[in-house]
Amino acid sequence: MISRRNFITAITTGVAATALLSACGNSGDSGAGTVEEPTVINYTWWGNEDRAERTNKAIALFNEQNPTIKVVGTFTDWAGYWQKRSTEAAGGGLPDVMQWDLSYLRDYAQRNQLLDLGAAGVDLSGFEQTLLPSGKVSDKQFAVPTGTNAFAIYYDPAKLKEIGVAEPTGVWSYTEYKKFLQDAGQASAGKYYGSSDYTGVWWQFNIWLRQNKIEAFTADGKLGFTKADLKNWWGSVSELRGTPALISPDQVTQLLPKSPFGANKTVSEPTWDNFMGGYLGDSGATELKMVAVPSDDPDNLGLFLKPAMLMVASAKTKNAAAATKFIDFMVNAPEVGDIFKTTRGVPASKTQREGTTFEGVDAQVVAYEESISKYLSDAPEPPIVGFGTLESEFLRIQEELNFGKVDVDKAVEQWFISAEDVIKQNA
Template identity: 40%
Template sequence: MFSIRKSRAAAAVGLGISAAIVLAGCSGGGAEPATTYDPDEKVTLNFAFWGNDVRAALYDEAFAAFNEEYPNITVNSSFLGFPEFWEKRQTEAAGGGLPDVMQFDYSYLRQYSENGLLLDLDPYLGNIIDTDPLSENILGIGVVGDVTTGIPTSTNAWGLYTNPKLLEQVGVEGYEGGGSWDDYADWMETVTDAGAAQGIYGGTDWTGRIQNFELQLRAEGSYLFSEDAEPGFDKDRLAEFWEQGDDVRDGVTIPQQRLEEIYPLSGFDAAQTTSELTWDNFGAGYLGNLGESFTELGLVEPPVTVEGAKDLYQKPSMLHTISAKTDHPEAAATLVNFLVNSPEVGAIFGTNRGLPASETQLEGADLQGIDAQINDYEASIEDRLGDAPPVPIIGAGTLEEKFRQIGQELGFGTLTVDEAVDQFFNEMDVVLNQ
């Protein structure tokens, strides 16, 4: 359930951070960038990331490897939990003192980029930062307003997890992937009917996740929000999406009350549902929560809205960025290149930061079990992968959280679909016009 906690944190921090960033934005820029690094120059870089002691130890190991190659660059690192990380960046942005290099979340890239707080990395691409191991789609993820301000370290894609052990327990074959949304609903109903005596359900109402709405919009040639923050849907289309849940909320998917009782676990990692639509890098977390008796998961493509559509895309698990005010842009770019492309870093981190986006780093990672399965899955959906959408609009985290909350209320039956649509559009009006 990391994504729910994370979106709540983004909602809490996201709106408050904008004013502070705007105040600092006009002072961004920095020196005219060079494209070579002087190996004899002794410099110190400050690096900040969110995570825990495990990730900190991995970064320490990576920095030790970096120093073997670049002994004159000293890296001082610090880390915090996700919400605290962004609260500190807010304070630093207002004071003009962001760290030289930062682990960065996609949902904040536009805010910081548009206010001149992040270094333009284009002059370093192809020289200090090796772009050959990175696809054009991956590089495009870090572009805001035609300027590259972030380099993805890792990717994930939307997928459908299933639980083979529970399915065997209720005597139903696993969902094969693809098919229509009706096909998926029918399969869930079969599972729920078979598992009724054991309290096992086919899945969760997919209309509670904004990502499933985006998937359908992309299949139709539209989008959630354009580069200019224009919505790619109207009230009727959103109502149509939420009405899809009417047929599954009553007796097919796990009841909303049950989900509240088992939170912070989801129905899937509480072993009460046999499927879950989510980002593919959730697999290891699911297995950890399910416990040792569950040794494998299924991972297949989600239902298809329009055959042949490029509705899926690779999303960055995280990116690396550089402060526009760094005194050492060349050295900072050298560090970013190492953290993104080094096979040695791939071997150190594995998939701790997600599936490595760089081919050279991926080659260095020893992928086994669920990590290898995720890698195979992303290769299998290549024909469905389209261009990533524009970098999330300012306030995207707030809207995602509102969508989730409305989904809960629809699950409880405390809102009609029309009321839900009005609520979301009212919230969207506030966010887009703040």
């Protein structure tokens, strides 16, 4: 079991227990109704049945501790979630409280759809100062992270032992990383591939940019990198495409909804650390491991803690005090951390982390974030408006490159045309 008090580094000190009790307990329901007629607030989230079960348990606990407020919860899958929010925003009827994703924060905040939670009084004293900017737009705290995740390279130690390839240490350059993928693909004699093509993953590109001291976006919402930078990135694995090192995109499509790694077709996969439970369930593996991403500068891995998800409130809620109290409970209460463990990411609040027991897979995720703590830098601010389209186009065009429909130069031109159009539309 991992010691909760050794998690990453010391965060802001002096979080008073009385403050937590005031935020999460039964004292002073400012703005609330009565026990007979409680104030009703609506909360919506995306996720599967497991998240729904955990969330409903947390809601029931809040309602029990705050009898003058009643939270009513609804959830849907990711695909339908944002269409519903768009429709509600157009009609002026967003739910009181919502689970949120970083990609959509700037868009809704700039359109004055979200409540400033810092001004509303959510307790932020237990959060790392390097993490809070991810929920800020125009210096207002519109969103509060529920948990953190970090990027990692997953691998299956049993498969590597089977094919006679050494496990990676996580201290490696991109040249060494590519050799690992080549060795794994060749040694398995067609049974496994090394990985999917990591150059189609926007967030790994973002990390590579940070390793080279390049920002993805400028402060005024423009691209911070050049065509030459993207050409360098997409061209860096040209010799691996069409070889056992990388599984082809058509095979990836055939395996959906599982990933190639979850479907036991690759020995490794780059993604966020909180995917561990899903990968274990999909693959049936008894053990999976994570190491840090490669970097050509061993002192700069470009890593950061990204909000796994956030919580926001509607700017038009008629029950701001009750909504704020519920958000404070969901991000700070130790009991909530113990309900969710790392399924929302590693709890972002120090108070919640220290009240949570991590074992098994949860402990493994926490241990990974501890192992990279000295390399972490500030989380990026919310992406520009239209980022979701840019990310989708990044993968789509890179897949065309993999299919041989375009060369690297043409792929880069296509993406920049698409990106510049999105930026212009949302300027």
